[in-house]
Amino acid sequence: MRNFITLVTGLIFGIGLIMSGMTNPAKVQNFLDFFGNWDPSLALVMGGAIFITMPGFWLVQKRKSPFFEKLFHFPTKSDLDFRLLLGAAIFGIGWGLGGFCPGPAITSILTGSKGTFLFVMTMILGMVLAKSLVVTLERNRDV
């Protein structure tokens, strides 16, 4: 049951990304292009999602635990560190350059587009590199 629910949850997320237009890199770049043919659609994607998650998360957090786990796994960091700022800045450059963020890129992997496939492969490589760097940084800090 749990496995089926997780699969369908991913499917709903993917359908949402497609319907909203997030899987079209041109639409993302047009949202970011205020001085061109600006397409404000993506503001509504974010707005529509937050309209559900803000009250939804608040209600869910009234529970002591989720259905299938002992505890909620919320991010624990609260300080603004160098990693957060540099990572977000680099992420934004890539997002603007390719028009894909991780969810829409993975969702689009079966469309047969070579460019999309290539993007997902280098994205995974970038993730592995970042993880390796974080492991090294944390090891050096602890020494």
Place this chain on the structure above:
Amino acid sequence: METEFTPLSSLVGGMLIGISAVILLITNGRIAGISGIVSRILPPSIHRSELSQGLLFIAGLILAIPTWYFIDGGMPVQFVSNNYLVLSIAGLLVGFGAVFGNGCTSGHGVCGISRMSTRSIVATSVFMTTSFLTVLFLRHGL
């Protein structure tokens, strides 16, 4: 390529993303941050306890295109650049940046903002600014 303003489908699509994030939190207790879900099952330091649920969520994402095709009878409109070098660099930066900065559009931009996390609000402002500047440079050469 020009795209049309699609207020209704973008709003409803966004709401579906939100519904999925709420379901993931109440069932698995996880934040629906795609870069987090993907990176936690990548080397080094694979989180074995998250492997099966992570893979199932990703499988659900990948099934969305075939499902869409089955219902709609056509592929969704996508215009992907044919400059493979630029796309490869973009992918590398997106993957590296999202993991180094602990989140992407979904984790920081939707879930983090909904939780009023200062880190996510700052991260979203930063990546919105650099993505805007990148497109400005790319298209208008400024």
